[in-house]
Amino acid sequence: MSLPEIVTDRLDDEQPVAEVALGGDDRLFVTPSRTLVYRAEGLLSDETVEELPHDIERITVEKSRRKATLTLDYGIDGEESVTIPKGKLDDVLHPMFAGVLDAHGVTDPGESVKRTFRFSELTLIVTSKRVVKHIGQSVWNEEYEEYPYEDVTNLAFEPGNVATSVVLTLGDHQERFKAPNEDARVVEATVKDALFSYYDVGNIDEFREIAAAEEGEGAPEEEEAAASSPFGDGPDLFGGDDQAEPEESEGTTGTDGIVEQVSADGEDGSAVSDGSEPVAAESVDTAELATEVSELRETIEQQSTELDRQNELIEQLIEELRAGR
Known part of the structure; x- marks a missing residue:
């Protein structure tokens, strides 16, 4: 499709790298340095082009039933807003x-963005050379974190009742973030594809061999990669507690997520059986209750998703009926 003349006049020496149809003849064009929003001529207005440079400090999004408003914060230069379907x-x-x-x-020259994900307050951007993460009410600001693949030594995925934890090992520490289970497969496939392509390998075992050789150590065990970080499992952005039933082994898990070692004489406050065998401080009743709560949360999440889908269908039907008049 040819570009409107008014858009061509604003491109200068750039060319659009992406185009998004906004409905009717309205279109949005993205160049390396800016976004151009084209509004076609209407009954009461002339055609216009709005220019939004990419050197922003923050992007926030507000949604209504049918529209979304993006507000781009340019610091001392003020804000610009654009409304799209x-x-x-x-x-x-x-x-x-x-x-x-x-x-x-x-990103570096030639580095491509593979896919972007938005989960509640988590924005995740997977590129050909790194994973970029932003957490907060805004979908983007300058307080982002990035994890270059050259620093990644292991990768693991830990399924939970509501969300799946993505675990990146970078040298002597780990970074974790959660993806809802309904999107976890796509996130896993995207991250694996980008990481494996960067190292030119076909699977996780080949990647671990290369990472171990570069570190001059043996290949890290998957269990080590999946171990808990000192700060727990990262922020819970989906309203769910991925609580597992306590194991009848060396300890019990306290409310802060830290494993408490149970001694035979009960010095840590845990109960001791008549046979001097340690007994978990939490009852089996507690584990069943935690499981029921997790299942209830998952059901609520599913019902909420279905309601959102039904609302989308209703809004689409209304739009089509209006267009037919």
């Missing part, structure tokens, strides 16, 4: 994030 939000953010990462010097 709600169903086009992810299509717009993906190329826009690529431009923002480039403008901030996060």
Whole structure:
């Protein structure tokens, strides 16, 4: 499709790297340095082009039933807002994030953005050379974190009742973030594909061999990669506690997630049986209750998702009926 003349006049020496249809003849074009929003001529307005540079400090999103408003914060230069159909939000953010990462010097020349994910307050961007993570109410600001693949020594995925933890091992520490279970397979496939392509390997075992050789050590065991970090399992962004039933082994798990060793004489406050065998401080009743709560949360999450889908269908039907009048 040819570009509107008014858009061509604003491109200068750049060319669009992405185009998103916004409905009717309205379109959005993304160049390496800016986003151009084209509004076609209407009954009461002329055609216009709005220019949004990518050197921003923050992006926030507000949603209504049918629309989404992106507000771009340029610091002392003020803010700019653009309203788009709600169903086009992810299509717009993906190329826009690529431009923002480039403008901030996060990505290198030739580095491509594979996929972007937004889960509650987590924004996850997978590129050909790194994973970029942002947590907060805004979908993006300058307080992001990045994990270059050259620093990654192991990768693991830990399924839970509501969400799956993605565990990146970087040298002597781990970084964790959660993806809802309904999206976990896509996240896993995307991260694996990008990481394996970077190292030119076909599977996780080949990657671990290369990572171990570069460290000059034996290949790390998967159990070590999946071990808990000192700060727990990362922020819970989905309203669910991935609590597992306590194991009848060396200790019990306290409310802060730290394993308490149980001594034979009960000095740590745990009960001791008549045979001097340690007994878990938490009852089996407690484990069943935790399981029921987790299952209830998962059911609520599923019902909420179904309601959102039904609302989307209703809104689509209303739009089509209006278009037919």
